Amino acid sequence: MAAASDFPLNTTTTTTTTSPNPPTLNPPPVEPHRTPSSDAALDPSHEHHHGHLHHDANAEQGRIDDVAYSKGTTLDKSTIPNESPHDHDLHRRRPADKAALDLNDAEKGTYSPNASAEPDERDPRDHKWSNFYARYRIFFHLLIWLVFTGWWIAGLVLHRYDLGWVVPFLLWLAITLRLVFFHIPITILTKPMHVVWNNTGVRVAAFVPEKLKLPAGAALVVAVILVGAFASPESQDNTRENRAVSLFGLLVFIVVLWGTSKNRKMVKWHTVIVGMLVQFIIALFVLRTTTGYDIFNFISGLARSLLGFAGQGTAFLTSEETAKLTWFIIGVLPAIIFFVALVQLLYYWGTLQWFIGKFAVFFFWSMRVSGAEAVVAAASPFVGQGESAMLIKPFVAHLTQAELHQVMTSGFATIAGSVLVAYIGLGVNPQALISSCVMSIPASLAISKLRYPETEETLTAGRVVIPDDDEHKAANSLHAFANGAWLGLKIAGMILSTLLCILALLGLLNGLLTWWGRYLNINDPPLTVELIVGYICYPIAFLLGVPRNEDLLKVAQLIGTKLIANEFVAYTNLQSDPAYADLSPRSRLIATYALCGFANIGSLGTQIGVLSQIAPSRGGDVSRLAISALLAGAISTFTSASIAGLLVTDQAQFFTPSAVSS
DSSP: OOOGGGSOOBOOOSSEEOOSSOOOOOOOOOOTTSOOOSSTTTOGGGTTOSOOTTSOTTTTTTOOOOEEOOOSOSSOOOSSOOOOTTOGGGGTSOHHHHHHHOOOOGGGTOOOHHHHSOTTOOOOSOOHHHHHHHHTHHHHHHHHHHHHHHHHHHHHHHSTTTTOSHHHHHHHHHHHHHHHTTTSOTHHHHHHHHHHHHHTHHHHHHHSOHHHHHHHHHHHHHHHHHHHHHSSOOBTTBOHHHHHHHHHHHHHHHHHHHHTOSOGGGOOHHHHHHHHHHHHHHHHHHHHOHHHHHHHHHHHHHHHHHHHHHHHHHHHHSOHHHHTOOOHHHHTHHHHHHHHHHHHHHHHHTHHHHHHHHHHHHHHHHHTOOHHHHHHHHHHHHHHHHHHHHTTGGGGGGOOHHHHHHHHHHHHTSOOHHHHHHHHHHTOOHHHHHHHHHHHHHHHHHHHHHHSOOOSOOTTTTOOBOOOOOTTOOSSHHHHHHHHHHHHHHHHHHHHHHHHHHHHHHHHHHHHHHHHHHTTTOBTTBOOHHHHHHHHTHHHHHHTTOOSSTHHHHHHHHHHHHHHSOHHHHHHHHHHOGGGTTOOHHHHHHHHHHTOSOOSHHHHHHHHHHHHHHOGGGHHHHHHHHHHHHHHHHHHHHHHHHHHHHHOSOGGGGOOHHHHHO
16 A cells, blocks of 8 residues: 555645656556546546555555546536636736636636736735745744743643643643644655564564454454453443343444445445444543543534624614624524634635544545545535535546445534534533544444445545635635635524524424324323334444433434434433433433434435535436435444443543523
């Protein structure tokens, strides 16, 4: 297998990317009977320039990979609008940028360097500050490092015992490493790591016969799960008997997926085994270690703080008294608008792409999935099911059936960062929500590859690429933040209208069912949609490890409500409906994990609409795969709930009194 550093993370959208001094290589000759393609990504001369996971290490020796993007190879119209001649930015670009446009038809209102620009037109932008920064960058970075180092040391001396030291140290370490690697190549770390790995792990694995590697890996995962689940002492209703039920449920989910797999013979068990192991380790880190709990508690504290910042804007627009109201429209929707605007700002700066890229590379190399699948899976918990697909927009038209299935499964298996603060505003436990989102990344990859294994050659095999989103590119940070505010307003309006209509529709259906049930003497409890879906989902609640008492039906009703309506309605019932106020801490925690996903009927329209808009020619494939991906996404969320039922020992610490009683 090629090393991860051999395939750089590229974030450009140019046709090709080459090094400043590329080595002279003779491209593979084009066979006489094959016609060269105008598409750089599909031209025969570029074939097999990416490292396949099943190739020997020597198969790609001496090759230099140039990233090539597909363009104009499908009937789909581009979603990127043409450049406007009125855009002042066109006249502010440097000559290299203008030459790259290659837009020569003035009648169509496009920019032509030869027709509309003066030969001696100079760049009016003042680059003195950027040039000054580039020349003395090391001193700026040194100043930043000294500031954060002083802050960290002062905090360590003054607040080591009351505020803790782990989170400040990790923040200081991350900033230090980022500044250092601006000036020193990261290969000084990766090369020794590769040497150590090749002389330890690779050599040990070479002693294991090929036929025994998968069984040995599966046995290792089973051993880790058994020890991690049953080694700890019992506490409250988290008995070993309840843990055994959760483990049995996890096994049932895997068996059902394998039994209904599209092609059982083509299942890549390496992806499934590693996915389950990573999912379990993440849960073990969060639910069983103090460090993991502190880190996720710090992250959830930051998320909760967003509610306060948005509240300041609400107070300005209304009043201090109004901002303190616990209404959904006052306490939750403004936080969503602010958070989406913040995400768009981070995307403009490139911070979000960098963070997603690091996640994607890890899952790409550890789980042996394609680059497109790794990017979408890593992005879904942060930017949502629609926005994550936009990250691989140039490749959507060329995705295989299994990749399309995986893209939709990742969207269904988790929630988006834009609505995370909404659930926190309802009082849902932040640590459980955030850990569930991260656990969904390996879970969705493993479950999707078990349900719909790959049988085709993928275009992004062997590389991780995150193209820039040129559509509606912001001019600067303020423009990006304003665009995000408008997008947040649309998302908040969609949530508001969807909730209003769904709750009203459920009320109508409940009224009709209750009236109909009276003639059958179904009065206590009355016949409702929640009662029906509760009994349908009763086995699921049992397999998750919910205590076998009256909590079973209540958790089943929540799961059914989430699948039929959406997770907003289910979380609202969990936090505010008096019928669920007496749920045990274990049942409440399992329900929190089980509801943390977009797998519901309403989200089908979102997934189909987004992917069909990006690649209209794949609309039929998307519609055919949607139901299977919905079920796979729901089961991915259920596996996280089962693992939480296996590992949690002190359920009460995950719920503050206000959260439980709200």
